[in-house]
Structure formats: C-alpha cells, structure tokens
Amino acid sequence: MSAANVERRVAATKADLADAIAERLREVIADAVASRGVAHVVLTGGSMGEASARALASLDDIDWAHVHLWWGDERFLPTGDAERNETQARVVLIDVVGVPAANVHAMAASDGPDGDDLDAAVARYRDELATVAPQFDIVMLGMGPDTHVASLFPGHATTRVDDTSVVAENDSPKPPPQRISLTFPALNAAREVWLMIAGADKADAVRAASTSTDRTAHPASGVHGRERTIWWLDEAAAGPGA
Secondary structure, three states: OOOOOEEEEEEOOHHHHHHHHHHHHHHHHHHHHHHHOOEEEEEOOHHHHHHHHHHHHOOOOOOHHHEEEEEOEEEOOOOOOOOOHHHHHHHHHHHHHOOOHHHEOOOOOOOOOOOOOHHHHHHHHHHHHHHHOOOOOEEEEOOOOOOOEOOEOOOOHHHHOOOOOEEEEOOOOOOOOOEEEEOHHHHOOOOEEEEEEOOHHHHHHHHHHHHOOOOOOOHHHHOOOOOEEEEEEEHHHHOOOO
16 A cells, blocks of 8 residues: 555554544544545445444434445345344434435345345446535545455455456455455545454454465555545554554
C-alpha cells in the first residue's frame, strides 16, 4: 500500500476505538451535508462494524435525513437473517435513529426480488450504484485474519476484477459461501477508506497488509481512499510499540 495520505490511529481498547470512529464519522457527515447537501457512507459488518455503528447511534446531532447508507458486502441470505450485515445495522443503528427508508441501499437478500439468483442480485446493486451515482464520503471496512476486506478473499478471482463495481462470490472460505461484494474500483472511488480493526488475533494481518503491495495475496493492501486512508486500530491489533 502506498504511504501517501495513509494515517494510523490507535485507541487503547475496542470500545475506545468505536467511540473515536463514531466521533470522526459525525464530523465527516456534517461536513459533507454542509458542503454537498448529502453524505454517502458505506457500512461494514463484523464486530467492529457493529461496535462503531452502535456508538454512532448514541450521537444525537446527526442529520440522518441527508445521509445515505450503502454496504461494502453482504451475505446472500434471507431478509432478516442475523448473519446479514444489513440486519445487524438495522438493529444497532438504522432502526434506532430512524434513517429514512429511501436512504438505505441494502444489497438484495436471497428471498428478495431476484429470489436465489445471485447474479441477478449483483446486477441489481450494480444498477442502483449506476443510477444514484453516489460519491462515497467514507467506506468503512473490517479486515479478517487472512487480510480479506468486504468479500474479497486472498487468491480469489474477485481480487483481480477491475471492470465492474459489484461482483458475486460463490465460494467464500467463511460461511455462507454466496456473497455480494463491491470491487476494488468501487471501494477506492471513496474520498476516504477506513480500515477498522481490533484484537490481537489481527495483529499479524495488520502488519502483512500494511506493508504489502499484492492485493490478491493481501486484499486489505489494495484499498485506499482518493483523499485519505485511515487504519483505525486498538492497541492489541496495532501490536508492539503502538
């Protein structure tokens, strides 16, 4: 990963990290709404995605009527399934703060308008992106111990896709096997990309991805914002000398 415009922000604990992320996101949203009338935020799942979304919901001065929410990836499961990133976000954020339904751009579920046709669901999200043409202000991403981000896994063909915004993953190494994911070009079109990582079990992955230039081997190394990339870490994930 290029060192240009890359920042590393470390908090003592996972809870402190979630609070810091939420506070900074509030500022970014306010600036975007003041400057452009709208903010487009890409959410992530996982434990850090949930923690930061929960912290964000506790803040009471965000103009949610002008915030649009998107997702970097999704598990292709039925509506309301607890494993869906959308479900998690609805429970801890969307339904808590009352984000307008028209502002919530969820990826299709396996019982949605396309049924269990994953390719059609991918095409639907791709078309929505093309129609709305959002300029993402923030893309929020977690990272797995294997350095995967969104549903772009090491060694998979999806890490080499550059000609479309959304892809299907039919063989995820983590269940469920079928997923929908934004591609590197879509993620990297954001003004800022935030990698949000907590836990000692991620320390080796942080070191590997932050020094790699091979996005197929270490997908997290291939994401970067047009203006800024921030590695948000707790001390355990940052490792010695954090």
